[in-house]
Amino acid sequence: xxxxxxxxxxxxxxxxxxxxxxxxxxxxxxxxxxxxxxxxxxxxxxxxxxxxxxxxxxxxxxxxxxxxxxxxxxxxxxxxxxxxxxxxxxxxxxxxxxxxxxxxxxxxxxxxxxxxxxxxxxx
Numbered sequence: 506x507x508x509x510x511x512x513x514x515x516x517x518x519x520x521x522x523x524x525x526x527x528x529x530x531x532x533x534x535x536x537x538x539x540x541x542x543x544x545x546x547x548x549x550x551x552x553x554x555x556x557x558x559x560x561x562x563x564x565x566x567x568x569x570x571x572x573x574x575x576x577x578x579x580x581x582x583x584x585x586x587x588x589x590x591x592x593x594x595x596x597x598x599x600x601x602x603x604x605x606x607x608x609x610x611x612x613x614x615x616x617x618x619x620x621x622x623x624x625x626x627x628x
Contacts, residue, residue: 507531507603507617514599514622517591521626525586527601527619534582535559538608540615541575541586543597543624553599554586555608564608569595591626598623 513525527539540555554565554575563575574587584601599622602615609615 507534507537509601509603509617509619511599511601511619511622514624516625516627519591519593519626519628521591522587522589523591523624525588525599525601525622525624527584527586529582529584529603535579537603537605537617539575539577539584540602540604540608540610541584541599542602542612543595543599544621545597548597550600550612551597552610552612555610556584557608562608564610566610588624591624593626593628596624596626 508530510528535558538557541553542550543553544550552566556563556575556577560577572590577584601619603617604615
């Protein structure tokens, strides 16, 4: 079992920045690829970014490329999502997730989920 706790969300103006964190406990963190997903009100959960177990490989949804950066610190059992140049359309609940295989953009392939953290971007 892996327990994930998301944090760092909040209210920010358009153009601002936030850094989300996801702290993991339980099984060996560096055995897991990690992902960030988001779900806006009335919409389906959407892939945002993913990172391999080593941190050497990442992927992003097109809408956040160049603005968001996913990273991890295996010594701290934590994955981060640095979000810059935020837009109102980035408003959503953000979830981190862990899977034992290669990084993936498919939510159903993830085994463990955080509780989510709300990000609200005002215009």
